[in-house]
Amino acid sequence: MTDEQTAQIAAELHLRLARAHAPYSGVRVACAVEADDGATYYGVNVENSAYPQGLCAEASAISTAITEGARGLTRVYVTSSLPGLVWPCGGCRQKIFEFGVEGCEVVSLSPDGEVGRQTIEQLLPLGFRLAPSQVKPS
Numbered sequence: 001m002t003d004e005q006t007a008q009i010a011a012e013l014h015l016r017l018a019r020a021h022a023p024y025s026g027v028r029v030a031c032a033v034e035a036d037d038g039a040t041y042y043g044v045n046v047e048n049s050a051y052p053q054g055l056c057a058e059a060s061a062i063s064t065a066i067t068e069g070a071r072g073l074t075r076v077y078v079t080s081s082l083p084g085l086v087w088p089c090g091g092c093r094q095k096i097f098e099f100g101v102e103g104c105e106v107v108s109l110s111p112d113g114e115v116g117r118q119t120i121e122q123l124l125p126l127g128f129r130l131a132p133s134q135v136k137p138s
Contacts, residue, residue, distance in 0.1 A: 001105075010109045012042065013079045020044035020057070020081075027036040028081040029058035035070035036101060045102065058092035073100040076120075079109040081106055087123060096120050097127035 013030040016100065017060060020028035022045055029045040035129040043060025065073065076096055079087045085108040088096060096104060100120045 001052075001107075005111070006107065006115060009040070009107075010024065010079065010113075011076050013109065015078060016042055016044055017081055021046045022050070022081075023047060024049065027083075029086065030079055031061040032066050032077040033058075033061045033067055033070075033073050034077075036074050039065075039068070039070060041065040041068065041070065046079060047105070048107040048112035056089060056092050059095055062085040062095050066099070067080070072126075073104055075105045075107060076100070077107045079111070081111070083111060085110050085114060087116075087118070087135045090124075093120065093124040094127065097124050098129050 009032050013032055016030040017028045020030060022028045030042050033041050035041065041061050043063040043064055045055065045057045045081045046060065047054040058076065058122045064074070073096065078086060078088060087108055088106065096106065097120050104120045106118050106120055106123055
């Protein structure tokens with residue numbers, strides 16, 4: 001991934017932050033996931049007054065990718081309206097681990113241009129995913 005491509009994704013995510021629905025926390029989050037076929041899918045957080053029913057931006061983007069037929073994620077980008085770097089929550093780390101290819105890169109983009117990179121295995125050591133032979137055809 002080139003710096004120019006990362007900057008393009010960062011610009012797209014910044015535009016999508018305005019679409020997040022965060023009336024309770026005030027924290028807007030946007031995410032992009034790259035699939036192994038090269039397509040990129042986006043999502044934002046959608047809060048709900050029944051807090052557990054809200055949707056993280058990462059889960060939103062992954063759901064869009066799966067809906068469109070993607071199965072393997074190679075890279076995940078996340079940004080928020082907060083200063084500094086943000087990283088996926090534990091539940092989203094598991095979702096990324098399950099749908100991400102081995103070594104899937106998670107890229108955190110701060111509003112001021114800082115970039116952090118970790119593999120999903122670094123963010124979720126000892127994570128669980130089914131072996132290919134265990135996955136039932138969809």
